[in-house]
Amino acid sequence: xxxxxxxxxxxxxxxxxxxxxxxxxxxxxxxxxxxxxxxxxxxxxxxxxxxxxxxxxxxxxxxxxxxxxxxxxxxxxxxxxxxxxxxxxxxxxxxxxxxxxxxxxxxxxxxxxxxxxxxxxxxxxxxx
Numbered sequence: 001x002x003x004x005x006x007x008x009x010x011x012x013x014x015x016x017x018x019x020x021x022x023x024x025x026x027x028x029x030x031x032x033x034x035x036x037x038x039x040x041x042x043x044x045x046x047x048x049x050x051x052x053x054x055x056x057x058x059x060x061x062x063x064x065x066x067x068x069x070x071x072x073x074x075x076x077x078x079x080x081x082x083x084x085x086x087x088x089x090x091x092x093x094x095x096x097x098x099x100x101x102x103x104x105x106x107x108x109x110x111x112x113x114x115x116x117x118x119x120x121x122x123x124x125x126x127x128x
Contacts, residue, residue, distance in 0.1 A: 004117040007101065008041025013119045018087065019099075021125070028089040031121045033097070035069070036083045037114075039076040046075045047082070048111070049102040057092030064088075068099075093123040 003012040018030040039045055052064040067073065075084040088097060098118040104111050 001119040002119045004115050006114040007041065007112055008039065009045065009101075010036075010038040010040055011101070011114060011116050012036040012038070013117060015119050015121055017121070017124055020080045021083065023089060026091055028091055029121070029123050030089045031088060032085055032087045033119065034083065035074055036045060036081055037074070037101070038081045039078050042078050043105050043107040044051075044077050045074060045103045045105055045125045047073055047101050047103055050099065051102070052088075052097055052099040052116075054088055054090065054095065054097050056074075056090035056095040075106075087122070090121055097121065100126075110116045 001012060001014045003010060005048055014034045016032045019031050020027065025081055028111055037047065047068060050065060050069050051082060054062040054064065060117055070084050076082050099116045100109060100113040101116065
């Protein structure tokens with residue numbers, strides 16, 4: 001588990017290995033990650049966009065960006081938490097993800113970025 005606070009928004013990430021499978025004729029490893037977005041500030045905010053940088057052990061970089069998360073643009077009130085689970089895959093046995101969410105503050109109409117801390121994805125059996 002990793003976490004980071006940016007502008008009163010705490011992001012907590014938990015990652016879990018799922019399985020190895022063939023995807024587009026490549027052997028890849030799938031992971032689930034759970035994101036908690038906790039509004040520790042005093043203003044109502046809304047998540048508008050996401051940006052991910054995914055790296056694998058073959059030096060492949062993939063950028064994923066778009067509106068909202070899991071088809072939603074959640075509004076997070078002060079002292080509330082929005083949580084979701086999603087997934088990704090990497091080639092090889094070790095990789096990482098990091099990025100940022102774009103939010104709007106409803107009180108000030110200010111757009112701001114909240115960092116998603118770097119988290120590692122590694123296949124558990126390679127270390128045994």
